[in-house]
Amino acid sequence: MTLQISAVLVASSNGYQDYDIQGHPCVRRACVPNNIRRGETFNVYHGESSKSGAVWDGDLASSLRKFATN
Structure with a gap:
């Protein structure tokens, strides 16, 4: 079963894109550097109040799906 993850951009400043995440079993927010x-x-x-690192694979939803399987 593929996770149906949606991301809503809430801020784009200081060199980061900050997203609210829905549809992920544990992640509620993601902060991706512009570069x-x-x-x-x-x-x-x-x-x-936990923070972890996910590995970027070129796509936010795909990267978050892989984070869920680790």
């Missing part, structure tokens, strides 16, 4: 390259990490926020 991110494949294989680099970006911040994802989950739970009450």
Whole structure:
């Protein structure tokens, strides 16, 4: 089953794009640098106050799906 993830851009300043995430089993927010390259990490926020790094694969939804399987 493929996760149906949606992302809403809430801020785009200071060199980052900040997204509210819906449809992911644990991630509620993602902060992606404007100049991110494949294989680099970006911040994802989950739970009450936890932060982790997800690996960028060129697409936000795909990267978040892979984060869910790790």
